[in-house]
Amino acid sequence: MGKIYIMLLGFAVFTGATFNLAKFSVQYFSAASAAGWRFGVAAVLLFIILGMQKKVRWDIVRKYGAIYTILGIIGIFGFNSFFFLGIKNTSPLNGALIMATNPLITSILAYFILKIPLTRKHTIGIMFALIGVILVLTQGSWEVIKTLSMSRGDLFILIGNLCWALYGVLGRKYLSQSSSMETTTYTMIIGALCLIVLSACLPSSHPLSEVTITAWGSILFMAIFTSVLGYLWWNKAMETIGAANTSLFFNLVPVVTMVLSLLTGTPVSISQIVGTVLVILGVLTSTGFLKSKKRFKLV
Numbered sequence: 001m002g003k004i005y006i007m008l009l010g011f012a013v014f015t016g017a018t019f020n021l022a023k024f025s026v027q028y029f030s031a032a033s034a035a036g037w038r039f040g041v042a043a044v045l046l047f048i049i050l051g052m053q054k055k056v057r058w059d060i061v062r063k064y065g066a067i068y069t070i071l072g073i074i075g076i077f078g079f080n081s082f083f084f085l086g087i088k089n090t091s092p093l094n095g096a097l098i099m100a101t102n103p104l105i106t107s108i109l110a111y112f113i114l115k116i117p118l119t120r121k122h123t124i125g126i127m128f129a130l131i132g133v134i135l136v137l138t139q140g141s142w143e144v145i146k147t148l149s150m151s152r153g154d155l156f157i158l159i160g161n162l163c164w165a166l167y168g169v170l171g172r173k174y175l176s177q178s179s180s181m182e183t184t185t186y187t188m189i190i191g192a193l194c195l196i197v198l199s200a201c202l203p204s205s206h207p208l209s210e211v212t213i214t215a216w217g218s219i220l221f222m223a224i225f226t227s228v229l230g231y232l233w234w235n236k237a238m239e240t241i242g243a244a245n246t247s248l249f250f251n252l253v254p255v256v257t258m259v260l261s262l263l264t265g266t267p268v269s270i271s272q273i274v275g276t277v278l279v280i281l282g283v284l285t286s287t288g289f290l291k292s293k294k295r296f297k298l299v
Contacts, residue, residue: 004240007233008249014225016256019092019099020264021218022084028206028215031084036195037219039076042227043188049228050185060178061186067174068186075167076191081198082160089153093272096257097136098157100279101129103250105165113169125285132278135271180235188227254279 025034050056061068087095104126110116118126136154167187175183237249254276261268 004237008237009252011230011233011237012249012252013256014221014230015250016096016253017260018222018226019087019096019257020260021222022087022095023092025215025218025222026084026088028211029219030199030202030204031088032081032195032202033199033204034219035080035084036192036199038223038227039080039188039192040196041220041223043185043192045224045228046181046185046188046231049232050181053181055179055181057182060182064175064178064186067170068183069190071167071171071175071183072187072190073194074163074170076188077194077198078163079160079167080191080195082156082163086153086156086158086160090151090157091261091266091272093254093257093261093266093268093276094136094151094154095157096254097272097275097279098133098154099161099164100250100254101133101282102161102165104129104282105161106168109165109169110172114173121285125282127282128285129279129282132275132282135278136275138271184231 022034029037083095104122107116107118107122108126111118171178171183171187258268258272258276
């Protein structure tokens with residue numbers, strides 16, 4: 001059991017670092033190119049792993065080919081296009097905080113698409129997280145709230161977050177016979193191909209010959225550790241300790257991003273710190289963790 005928790009801590013560290021690494025990589029790559037390289041490498045590695053496990057089921061590929069394509073466009077191409085565009089125009093911490101609300105956005109979409117009811121704890125959690133994200137997006141400025149303006153980067157991250165939530169909900173609705181490994185691998189291949197085609201049509205920030213080794217290292221780190229290892233570790237934990245306990249570790253992601261931002265000299269505002277606390281509180285409330293902890297203490 002201890003090994004599972006170490007894996008989840010690794011997942012949180014890798015995912016939290018991704019926001020800082022993505023911010024660095026878009027100084028050398030276009031948003032589409034950075035995403036294309038990251039998910040191109042990840043898709044190849046996952047397909048190799050799937051093949052080594054002898055779990056390539058061509059009948060499933062034929063049956064779900066259309067929905068794999070749609071989800072690949074929404075969840076891989078759409079999400080990552082907006083993510084890398086957004087991270088170029090906002091701080092890594094803002095990006096991490098907005099993405100930290102993904103479980104809550106997913107719950108709302110599941111209510112409308114899958115008809116899964118929202119419980120009281122989900123509603124309270126959504127309210128906490130929403131206040132936290134609004135605080136971060138507006139930097140605590142009443143003037144910004146009155147004019148309903150926010151940075152372009154934050155808006156792109158928000159749209160990307162919606163794409164990722166929609167990807168998960170639609171996958172659950174239409175891919176009942178597809179394993180999570182198959183779904184991720186095939187949709188990642190489709191999304192990566194779209195990203196590569198897009199990047200080929202857009203001007204690059206730098207010629208590939210001028211991209212530094214550090215920038216290439218950032219891309220490889222995100223591909224191998226976040227997109228491949230992080231995914232495999234997350235799925236292993238889901239199978240072993242359940243979705244509720246596993247999802248709690250996603251709350252560590254913005255904390256890791258904040259620590260790394262501080263270590264790299266990026267200033268962190270009071271509104272971002274308060275927003276972080278509210279987002280984490282919202283997700284903890286939604287998952288029922290706070291209630292279970294309180295019950296445990298009373299016993």
